Amino acid sequence: MDLFNQTDLFGSIDNPKTKKFDLPDADVTLFEGFFTKQESDRLYKDLTEKILWQQDQIRFYGKMIDLPRLTAWYGENNKPYTYSGIPMNPHPWTEDLLFIKNRIEKEAGVNFSSVLLNLYRKGKDSVNWHCDDEKELGQNPVIGSVSFGETRPFQLRHLTRKDLDKVDILLTTGSFLLMKGTTQHFWEHQIPKTTREIKPRINLTFRVIA
Numbered sequence: 001m002d003l004f005n006q007t008d009l010f011g012s013i014d015n016p017k018t019k020k021f022d023l024p025d026a027d028v029t030l031f032e033g034f035f036t037k038q039e040s041d042r043l044y045k046d047l048t049e050k051i052l053w054q055q056d057q058i059r060f061y062g063k064m065i066d067l068p069r070l071t072a073w074y075g076e077n078n079k080p081y082t083y084s085g086i087p088m089n090p091h092p093w094t095e096d097l098l099f100i101k102n103r104i105e106k107e108a109g110v111n112f113s114s115v116l117l118n119l120y121r122k123g124k125d126s127v128n129w130h131c132d133d134e135k136e137l138g139q140n141p142v143i144g145s146v147s148f149g150e151t152r153p154f155q156l157r158h159l160t161r162k163d164l165d166k167v168d169i170l171l172t173t174g175s176f177l178l179m180k181g182t183t184q185h186f187w188e189h190q191i192p193k194t195t196r197e198i199k200p201r202i203n204l205t206f207r208v209i210a
């Protein structure tokens, strides 16, 4: 047995499994079971019911169409932010969001100023390839991504290195994915659609607005 294998040493529910991905030009770490099953079930239910979910639209070939997911923006009100061309007016932090934020900040070593929440209601809900590189996020954006509910694959692909394979990361309930360094400059990510019958998933991406 390899005593120094992190995955084994930190594999209990109270000590999350940690996986740092060995990717060029990126700094990506996954903490599985960062929130216990009990915490995750409670937060999934609470966020589903209490967050002010909204249906945003984007212009597509001159027509307004619904985004394939519901979203919500929470955080400090003095930090204006534009996401995919949509100006976001944040709602104030809630108790649940502060609980999650405090826990992940201990690991991330930064103070997050806002969070974008996504609710993927079904398999057809998704987010298309993009980088989180808006200039409000500073030179090297730190993105703290927390998931509750259904497991969905989070895919990463390098923007220019076509010799590198796409990376699939399964984001299970209670997981915390931390992206920092140059990740957003060199890699884009998506949550693909699936035709499978699946349950909803909530994702929270905490951001630092400079």
Ligand SMILES: O=C(O)CCC(=O)C(=O)O
Residues within 6 Å of the ligand: 116, 118, 127, 132, 145, 154, 171, 189, 191, 203, 205
């Ligand atoms: O749902 C996810 O895991 C990713 C969401 C995302 O990339 C975003 O909101 O910028």
Ligand SMILES: [Mn+2]
Residues within 6 Å of the ligand: 130, 131, 132, 189, 205
């Ligand atoms: Mn993103």
